[in-house]
Amino acid sequence: MIGKLTGILDSKNPPQVLVDCHGVGYEVDVPMSTFYNLPGVGEKVSLLTHFVVREDAQILYGFGSGPEREAFRQLIRISGVGPRTALAVLSGMSVAELSQAITLQEAGRLVKVPGIGKKTAERLLLELKGKLGADMGAQVHAVNDAQADILQALVALGYSDKEAAAALKSLPAGVGVSDGIKQALKALAK
Structure with missing residues (x-):
């Protein structure tokens, strides 16, 4: 529904930012990799977004690049991996590092991300193989x-x-x- 936001960065409170788009403030959760690359408060910002509607909430997730958003979307398709876990993965490693870990089947690199255990890491490697590994690596290598x-x-x-x-x-x-x-x-x- 909401694919991109462009406006003025109103505030930054990790992992959430507030983007003012012509008088409407959007609260957007972003991975730390995007957060560190944001401009200063009061400056123009553009984020690609993913809109999640749940029974109890509507949450907007923002990303600084297309490959980052695509990796997020691939992660949340996996059973047992929700948006918060996907955000943690992208905060803990870049898309290039994630695709390399998937290509090389290195569960140890994923386990270092807070909230990812051995079983979840192995499930990520199994389900993302061929979806995010070599394909995504070519885009961001x-x-x-x-x-x-x-x-x-x-x-x-x-x-x-x-x-x-x-x-x-x-x-x-x-x-x-x-x-x-x-x-x-x-x-x-x-």
Whole structure:
């Protein structure tokens, strides 16, 4: 229902943020990986979202990138893994680390996440194999901090995740954020 929020960051109280969208404040739960990359209070922010409706609550979860939201959606499809657990997993490791752990079937890396026991870790590895491992790893294997910032800037400018990811692939390795955004915008304008 609500796929993306763009507005002014009103407050930050981990793991929740308040985004003011033209006078309406949305409380959004975000993983710590997204939380650390948020701009300062009072600045413009854009988050991809996942809306969960339960019998007793309606909760909005926000993500800084498309792969992060997709990983969240794959995690909550697993029996016994709810949104809170999925958020804990994404707070404890990046999408690239998660996909690598799935590809290599390393339960030990998942057990280090608070709230994930050995049985849950093994279930995650089993059910996500082929869904998040190699496929997701190909999307995020080279996304470093600068590339993540470039991707987020392009999405904030209104480009889809797919367009932004395609523009990222055309950039030279090790490009800075500002130069990368300029080059990506030139590539997208063609």
